[in-house]
Amino acid sequence: MNALAPVLASVSGTDFIQNLVSGLALGSKYALIALGFVVVFRATGVINFANGAFVLVGAYMTYQFFQTWEINFYLSILLAMAFGFLLGVVLEALVLRRLVGEAPFTVIMVTIGLLFVMDNVVTAVWGATNLDLGDPWTGNVVEVGGVRMSHRDLWAMAFTATVLAAFLAFFRFSSMGLAMRATAADPEAALAQGISARAVYRVAWGIAGLVAALAGLTFATGNANIQPTLGLIALAAFPAMILGGMDSPLGAVIGGIIIGLVQQMTELYAFEYLEWAGRNPQTVAPYVVMIIILLVRPYGLFGTPEVRRV
Amino acid sequence: MAALPLRSVPAGGRPSRQLVLDYRDDLRIFPDRWARFGLVVLAFLYIWLPTQEVSDAGLRTLSTIAIVAIGAIGLNLLTGYTGQVSLGHAFFVGVGSYSAAYLGAAQEWPFLLYMPAAILLGVFLGAVIGPFALRLRGHYLVIVTLGLVFLGMHVFRNWTSVTGGNRGTQIRGADMSIGPLDFSGLELFGSTFTREQSMFFLVWALLALAALLAKNLVRSRMGRAMQAVRDRDLSAEIIGVDLARTKVGAFAISSGFAACAGVLSGLQIRFASPDDFDLFLSIEYVAIVIIGGAGTIFGAILGAFFVIGVEEFISHYSRSEWLGPVVRTGPGDSGFFSVGELNAVLFGGFIVVFLLFEPRGLAALWLRAKAWFLTWPFSY
Numbered sequence: 001m002n003a004l005a006p007v008l009a010s011v012s013g014t015d016f017i018q019n020l021v022s023g024l025a026l027g028s029k030y031a032l033i034a035l036g037f038v039v040v041f042r043a044t045g046v047i048n049f050a051n052g053a054f055v056l057v058g059a060y061m062t063y064q065f066f067q068t069w070e071i072n073f074y075l076s077i078l079l080a081m082a083f084g085f086l087l088g089v090v091l092e093a094l095v096l097r098r099l100v101g102e103a104p105f106t107v108i109m110v111t112i113g114l115l116f117v118m119d120n121v122v123t124a125v126w127g128a129t130n131l132d133l134g135d136p137w138t139g140n141v142v143e144v145g146g147v148r149m150s151h152r153d154l155w156a157m158a159f160t161a162t163v164l165a166a167f168l169a170f171f172r173f174s175s176m177g178l179a180m181r182a183t184a185a186d187p188e189a190a191l192a193q194g195i196s197a198r199a200v201y202r203v204a205w206g207i208a209g210l211v212a213a214l215a216g217l218t219f220a221t222g223n224a225n226i227q228p229t230l231g232l233i234a235l236a237a238f239p240a241m242i243l244g245g246m247d248s249p250l251g252a253v254i255g256g257i258i259i260g261l262v263q264q265m266t267e268l269y270a271f272e273y274l275e276w277a278g279r280n281p282q283t284v285a286p287y288v289v290m291i292i293i294l295l296v297r298p299y300g301l302f303g304t305p306e307v308r309r310v
Numbered sequence: 311m312a313a314l315p316l317r318s319v320p321a322g323g324r325p326s327r328q329l330v331l332d333y334r335d336d337l338r339i340f341p342d343r344w345a346r347f348g349l350v351v352l353a354f355l356y357i358w359l360p361t362q363e364v365s366d367a368g369l370r371t372l373s374t375i376a377i378v379a380i381g382a383i384g385l386n387l388l389t390g391y392t393g394q395v396s397l398g399h400a401f402f403v404g405v406g407s408y409s410a411a412y413l414g415a416a417q418e419w420p421f422l423l424y425m426p427a428a429i430l431l432g433v434f435l436g437a438v439i440g441p442f443a444l445r446l447r448g449h450y451l452v453i454v455t456l457g458l459v460f461l462g463m464h465v466f467r468n469w470t471s472v473t474g475g476n477r478g479t480q481i482r483g484a485d486m487s488i489g490p491l492d493f494s495g496l497e498l499f500g501s502t503f504t505r506e507q508s509m510f511f512l513v514w515a516l517l518a519l520a521a522l523l524a525k526n527l528v529r530s531r532m533g534r535a536m537q538a539v540r541d542r543d544l545s546a547e548i549i550g551v552d553l554a555r556t557k558v559g560a561f562a563i564s565s566g567f568a569a570c571a572g573v574l575s576g577l578q579i580r581f582a583s584p585d586d587f588d589l590f591l592s593i594e595y596v597a598i599v600i601i602g603g604a605g606t607i608f609g610a611i612l613g614a615f616f617v618i619g620v621e622e623f624i625s626h627y628s629r630s631e632w633l634g635p636v637v638r639t640g641p642g643d644s645g646f647f648s649v650g651e652l653n654a655v656l657f658g659g660f661i662v663v664f665l666l667f668e669p670r671g672l673a674a675l676w677l678r679a680k681a682w683f684l685t686w687p688f689s690y
Contacts, residue, residue: 010622047452098666105395109600110665112397116593120651128648169318232589238453278468287457294450 014146019268020261026152027260028160032215033237034244034252035163036208042171042247043180043204046104049111050091051212052234053118058084059212059220060126063133073136081213087173088209100201115231123228131226138222155219160253163211167249176203184247188191236263241288245300255301259286337529339522356514366506370578371622373506376513377574379614380520382598383607384567389596390604391528392560393540398455399438399595401462402432402565404587406572407481411582412472414484414573421485421493425573429679432569433562440558459589466584478583481576488510513574517611520567524607527563536560541606590654600664603673612672620656624648 033055040048061083065076075152091114099107137151171177176199182190183200189199219233220226240259244251266274266282274281299305340346360369385399409428413419439458451658466473473479486493486508496508500577503511527533535556538546547553576582594617602613628637628649638648647655664671682689 092341095662095666105389105393106473106665106669108395109596110662112593112596113658113661113665114357116590116654117662120647120654120658124647124651124655159346173433242450278464281464284461284464287460290457291454298450 004214015268017147019264021147021149022153023154023261023264024257025149025260026264027257028157028253029215029218029256030237030240030259031160031253031256032156032163032211033234033257034240035160035167035214035249036211037165037241038244038247038249038252039211039239040204040208041241042184044096044201045184046096046107046111047246048205048208049108049235050114050118051111051208051237052116053110053122054084054212054230055216055219055234056119056122056228056231057087057228058209059133060122060131060216061213062217062220063126063131063226067131067134077214077217078144080217081210084209084213084216085206086209087131088205088207089202091209096201096205097198100197108245119228119231122231126226128228130224132220132224133220133226134235135221152218152221155221157232159214159218163214164249164253171249176200180204228287236286239286242290243293243300245302248302250304252299258291262286262289311673339525343568356511360503360507360510366371366504369506369510371618373509373513373578374575375611375614375618376510376517376646377571377578378595378598378618379611380513380517380574381568381616382595382602382610383520383524384564384571385595386599386602386604386607386610387524387527387536387567388560389599390606390609391533391540392536392557393543393665394557394560395452395596396561396564397452397562397589397592397596398458398462399568400587400589400591401458402436402568403572403575403591403595404462404466404582404584405432405435405565405571406574407576407586408466408473408479408581410484410576411474411479411481414577415479415481418483418485421487424484428569428573429566432572433527433566436562436565437558438560439565441554455592456589459587459592463584463588466587473582473584476584478581478586481580481582484577486577487493488534509578513578516570520570521607521611524567530558531582532559593654593661594657595663599671600661600669601671603671605670606673607670609673612644612676616672621653624652624656 009220033051036051036054037048040046040051058080061080061256062076065071066073071079095114096107097111099110128188135152137155140151142151142154143149171181179195180200180203182193182195183197187197190200199276215234216230219230236259237256240255241252243255244253245255262285263282266285270277270281293301322350340349359372364372381399381403385396388394388396406428409424409431413423413424413427417424439455467476491498493508493512495505496503496511528536535546535551538551539550539553539560543553546556598613598617599610600613601616602611603609624633624637627633636646637652638646668674
């Protein structure tokens with residue numbers, strides 16, 4: 001910590017804590033996206049690039065329900081989540097269903113293809129300019145001990161905590177959660193026990209769409225924050241997921257928070273100490289952290305090392 | 311090699327043109343007279359196309375196809391032959407383009423110096439990043455190379471003394487001569503050619519060279535090792551393939567091809583800016599490999615024809631009666647997609663459709679048609 005001391009001293013204490021809180025909030029948003037990745041990976045073993053597009057669709061659908069069709073804000077969120085669930089289920093039924101048992105390469109490429117199709121359809125439908133969600137949270141701030149926390153950030157953190165708790169409970173206690181774990185561990189043995197792999201995959205994709213829509217909402221709040229680049233911003237949740245080790249919900253949340261904190265702190269210290277790193281180093285900081293961590297721990301911080309049998 | 315029962319051609323000529331007597335027959339690049347005939351046709355087209363009817367704009371498109379095909383051959387060596395998925399191809403193409411800008415245009419190195427330098431730089435960077443391919447299997451590699459694209463764009467944006475930053479950099483006046491032949495305006499046999507014509511000669515010759523190189527690589531020891539790694543890396547390791555060397559080697563070679571394509575596209579467009587080398591470019595290359603046919607060299611060329619052809623088609627017909635309502639060309643136009651969006655949607659869609667219905671791509675269609683005719687009248 002001694003090496004960091006002069007760095008920390010240059011920024012005042014409240015400033016630092018303020019940024020810590022902002023980083024935490026940003027991190028919980030990434031965590032929410034990463035949770036969507038994790039649920040698909042856990043059940044199907046697929047890295048779902050299309051999740052980035054689910055996030056985008058979620059943000060724009062909330063806008064559509066709330067602003068265009070003037071439905072109650074909280075109801076709009078629920079409707080957008082329901083839409084996300086449907087989107088996930090439909091894509092699974094139309095496309096991913098046909099790829100069960102294919103090489104990971106094929107499935108990854110298909111989800112990348114879907115990402116590009118959906119991202120650009122969204123841009124075509126809603127236009128390339130930023131849209132304003134006009135949510136009731138923006139502008140409202142709570143002050144605790146000199147640290148200002150916006151309602152948006154508090155809601156984002158609350159959502160993440162709730163989803164994480166729901167995930168843990170779901171995998172631990174529900175029969176569907178158990179079926180998912182069984183299918184992930186050994187699809188054939190699970191089938192022999194009477195578990196429907198189709199139902200498991202369908203539900204996993206549905207949940208991914210639902211959680212991604214919620215994540216999209218958390219990024220959409222604020223002034224004119226709905227933009228087509230959200231789909232690419234969502235890709236920064238990949239490092240979060242990798243840090244956490246791909247198959248652990250808790251790991252995804254911790255990974256997300258690390259990425260959020262790193263990004264916020266890079267932004268804070270960029271002017272003073274990271275001049276050599278160019279402008280906006282925080283945009284690439286997640287990837288740098290990811291590469292460093294992977295060099296030290298190839299299976300992430302909380303991932304299960306892959307055992308290969310001959 | 312086990313002796314085959316038939317070691318020599320029986321009296322009265324070969325029983326069939328396709329009869330393979332020897333392993334060497336199997337490996338021939340130009341196995342029969344049809345292939346050699348095809349080669350003559352290609353050589354004829356190479357001379358005839360640029361000197362006759364085709365306009366400069368048409369030649370530019372054809373040159374773009376050749377340039378993209380060189381890069382796609384590189385990615386195909388990595389993805390199609392070694393089975394490693396990379397989304398980082400755009401980064402290495404960018405390295406090539408900026409090498410042309412800095413070494414070629416700004417430092418005024420001769421073509422025969424900055425081209426190899428750019429390729430070596432690509433190979434070097436590939437070899438540095440390659441070890442990730444080793445340590446990280448399958449899934450992780452995709453995401454690390456995804457990070458590479460973003461890191462690359464960041465470097466291109468911020469290393470302003472070399473790359474010109476966000477505004478990009480002009481690539482003008484870069485030397486393009488090989489010996490007495492200056493490809494920025496060829497003068498040969500008393501006639502002068504335009505820049506487009508000269509460029510066509512240069513890039514298609516280089517594509518032929520690249521294809522020959524790749525074709526020879528995949529039938530060498532290294533190439534067989536790559537395919538063994540693709541089919542099952544564990545088994546490959548057990549029969550004595552050095553996984554580390556093969557994967558890193560494949561990554562480095564593919565990066566070299568990408569850098570070469572980058573130099574040529576820089577010379578063609580005469581401009582490079584960070585946004586040219588984004589994720590979309592990587593996806594475009596992946597789409598070319600998948601559409602053309604992973605694991606075949608001529609598939610990469612077919613894919614380049616298809617993808618660049620579609621792009622040209624859209625931009626050419628974007629104002630026509632039947633494509634006009636779909637495509638928006640200006641701010642006041644009511645079309646649904648912009649040209650770029652339509653391209654992205656189509657390529658994403660093509661990737662999905664081809665992987666679902668024809669995973670071996672256009673090349674498989676061609677091979678199937680060929681097999682049908684070769685086995686006639688017993689085709690099935």
